[in-house]
Amino acid sequence: MSTTTAAIDFERAQEYITTIGLQMVMNVGMAAIILIVGFMIAGAVGRTIRTIPDRNPKMDPTIASFFASIAKYGVLAVVLIAVLTRFGVETTSLVAALGAMTLAIGLALQGTLSNVAAGVMIIFFRPYKIGDYVEIANTSGSVKDITLFYTELNTPDNKQIIVPNGQSWGDVITNYSAYPTRRCDFVFSASYDDDIDKVIGVLRSTFEADERVMKEPALFVEVKAHGASSVDYVVRAWCQASDYWALHFDMNKKVKIAFDSNDIEIPYPHQVEIHKDN
Known part of the structure; x- marks a missing residue:
C-alpha cells in the first residue's frame, strides 16, 4: 500500500471519527435538552392539574392530586422513550424489551406496585x-x-x-373528619360532700351556655363512678368537628371556674401518715 493511499485512509478515519463524535455530542446535548424540558413540562402539567379545584369548586382536590401524579409520571415516561429513541433505540424494540422485563420488574417491585394499587383503591373508595x-x-x-x-x-x-x-x-x-359532628367526652370530679344534683346542675348549665354545644343530640351529664376520694361525673357534648379541640380545652377551664363560683370542691389525693410509738 502506497503512502498516498495510507494517508487517504487515515483522513477518512479521522472524518468518520469526527462525524461520529459530533453526532454523539449532538445526541447527548439533545437528550439533555429533552430531559430538562420534559421535567419542566411534567412539573407544569402536575401543577396545572393540582390547581383545577381552585378554579372549579366541583373538582375534588384529592382526585386532582392523584391524577396530577399520574400525568406527571406519564409525561416522564414519554420523555424517557424520546431520549432512548434519540440514541437509536427503536420504539418497537423498546416496547418488546419492556414487555420481556415486566415480570422481572413486577417481582422486584412488589412493594411499589402494591402501593400503586393501594393508591388507586384509596382514590376509588375515598x-x-x-x-x-x-x-x-x-x-x-x-x-x-x-x-x-x-x-x-x-x-x-x-x-x-x-x-x-x-x-x-x-x-x-x-x-376524624369524615362526619360533620363529633362527641366530646369529659370526666370531672367533685367531693363526696357536695350535693350530686347541684354538681350535675352546674355542669349542665355551664355546657348549655356555650353556643358550640349542640342541642341535638342532647347533652348527657351523669355520675360515672365513685372514686377513692371523689365522685366522678361524665359529660358528653356534641359539637361541630371543627370546634372539637377548642371546646375540649375551653370547657375544662370553664368548669373549674364554675365549680369555684358554686363552692364545689375538686378533691385531690391526700396522704395520711400513721406513726406508731415503740
Whole structure:
C-alpha cells in the first residue's frame, strides 16, 4: 500500500471519527435538552392539574392530586422513550424489551406496585381525602397529599409524615373528619360532700351556655363512678368537628371556674401518715 493511499485512509478515519463524535455530542446535548424540558413540562402539567379545584369548586382536590401524579409520571415516561429513541433505540424494540422485563420488574417491585394499587383503591373508595385529620399506620395528621405511591401527612406540630399507600390501605384507618359532628367526652370530679344534683346542675348549665354545644343530640351529664376520694361525673357534648379541640380545652377551664363560683370542691389525693410509738 502506497503512502498516498495510507494517508487517504487515515483522513477518512479521522472524518468518520469526527462525524461520529459530533453526532454523539449532538445526541447527548439533545437528550439533555429533552430531559430538562420534559421535567419542566411534567412539573407544569402536575401543577396545572393540582390547581383545577381552585378554579372549579366541583373538582375534588384529592382526585386532582392523584391524577396530577399520574400525568406527571406519564409525561416522564414519554420523555424517557424520546431520549432512548434519540440514541437509536427503536420504539418497537423498546416496547418488546419492556414487555420481556415486566415480570422481572413486577417481582422486584412488589412493594411499589402494591402501593400503586393501594393508591388507586384509596382514590376509588375515598376513606380519606386531602384536608382530613386521620390516623393511619399508627400515625396521626392532616392529609396534605395523596400520590400514586404514598400519602403525606402533616402533624399538628408541623412534621411531615410519609406513609406508603400499601400500609395506609392495609391497616385500620380512623378518619376524624369524615362526619360533620363529633362527641366530646369529659370526666370531672367533685367531693363526696357536695350535693350530686347541684354538681350535675352546674355542669349542665355551664355546657348549655356555650353556643358550640349542640342541642341535638342532647347533652348527657351523669355520675360515672365513685372514686377513692371523689365522685366522678361524665359529660358528653356534641359539637361541630371543627370546634372539637377548642371546646375540649375551653370547657375544662370553664368548669373549674364554675365549680369555684358554686363552692364545689375538686378533691385531690391526700396522704395520711400513721406513726406508731415503740
